[in-house]
Amino acid sequence: MNARIPILKLNEVLIVSIQWELDDQTAIQFQEDLLNKMHETAALGVVIDLTPIDFIDSFIAKVLGDVINMTGLMGAKVVITGIQPAVAITLIELGIRLNNVMTALDLENGLDKLYKELEA
Amino acid sequence: MNFRSSVEIITEWDIVAARQLGRNEAKKAGFGTVDQARITTAISELARNIYLYAGKGKIEIERVSEGGAFGIKIIASDEGPGIPDLRKVMEDGFSTSGGLGAGMPGVKRLMDEFKVSSEPGVGTIITTKKWLH
Numbered sequence A: 001m002n003a004r005i006p007i008l009k010l011n012e013v014l015i016v017s018i019q020w021e022l023d024d025q026t027a028i029q030f031q032e033d034l035l036n037k038m039h040e041t042a043a044l045g046v047v048i049d050l051t052p053i054d055f056i057d058s059f060i061a062k063v064l065g066d067v068i069n070m071t072g073l074m075g076a077k078v079v080i081t082g083i084q085p086a087v088a089i090t091l092i093e094l095g096i097r098l099n100n101v102m103t104a105l106d107l108e109n110g111l112d113k114l115y116k117e118l119e120a
Numbered sequence B: 001m002n003f004r005s006s007v008e009i010i011t012e013w014d015i016v017a018a019r020q021l022g023r024n025e026a027k028k029a030g031f032g033t034v035d036q037a038r039i040t041t042a043i044s045e046l047a048r049n050i051y052l053y054a055g056k057g058k059i060e061i062e063r064v065s066e067g068g069a070f071g072i073k074i075i076a077s078d079e080g081p082g083i084p085d086l087r088k089v090m091e092d093g094f095s096t097s098g099g100l101g102a103g104m105p106g107v108k109r110l111m112d113e114f115k116v117s118s119e120p121g122v123g124t125i126i127t128t129k130k131w132l133h
């Protein structure tokens, strides 16, 4: 049950689509895999799509927040896409703000936003 | 009428099992998607706290009715070290493990009722309820 989250490369951008509920191990592994892949490919941006995710707790929120900060440190831009209404509501009620991150409704809009940001 | 199901929290995987059970129970009880997410998140926080701070314990989920209202009750219990300062752990950002310190105050906001009783050296019991509106 410890499958890794696939990270795809498209030109200078990495695309991650999280397809199933994250357990702690998978989340930590993902953090490491993404940073390594960014280093290898010298990617300029990352889109993380959370469409199928139906809840986020404080642990996963922390991992996600750390990923966003680390990606920023490595000089890349991050867009988070597909946050469901129920997830947005519970995150705010938990008291969690994902600061300094661009968001978009879906993967397509997220990629658009990222490319515009990279051109600017 | 009082269906009660429970999950022993011993390994990290039991956290996943507890929240899946919670989501199923919430769905069966008739909660909408937002409340299902609230209940699932609350269970995840409580189960992880048991795993992290007490080593092991139990999550119980039960349907409840009170004066015409229906809802779901979650009991998180452990025989761990207990919580020395109950006021402190309810502050946003207080953590002894480098976490966000969002769990306890978060669960209180996500749910409708929230009660902690804890005794150092004996353990902790957290009872929380969500009502169908």
Ligand SMILES: Nc1ncnc2c1ncn2[C@@H]1O[C@H](COP(=O)(O)OP(=O)(O)OP(=O)(O)O)[C@@H](O)[C@H]1O
Pocket: A058, A059, B045, B049, B050, B053, B054, B078, B080, B081, B082, B083, B089, B094, B095, B096, B097, B098, B099, B100, B101, B102, B103, B104, B105, B124
């Ligand atoms: N069952 C428990 N037994 C003993 N101490 C506990 C228990 N649950 C919580 N605590 C204490 O309360 C503190 C606050 O818990 P809370 O869940 O709010 O934050 P956290 O677990 O530190 O971080 P987060 O939940 O945001 O990842 C914990 O750091 C821990 O010291």
Ligand SMILES: [Mg+2]
Pocket: A058, B045, B048, B049, B099, B102, B103, B104
């Ligand atoms: Mg916690």
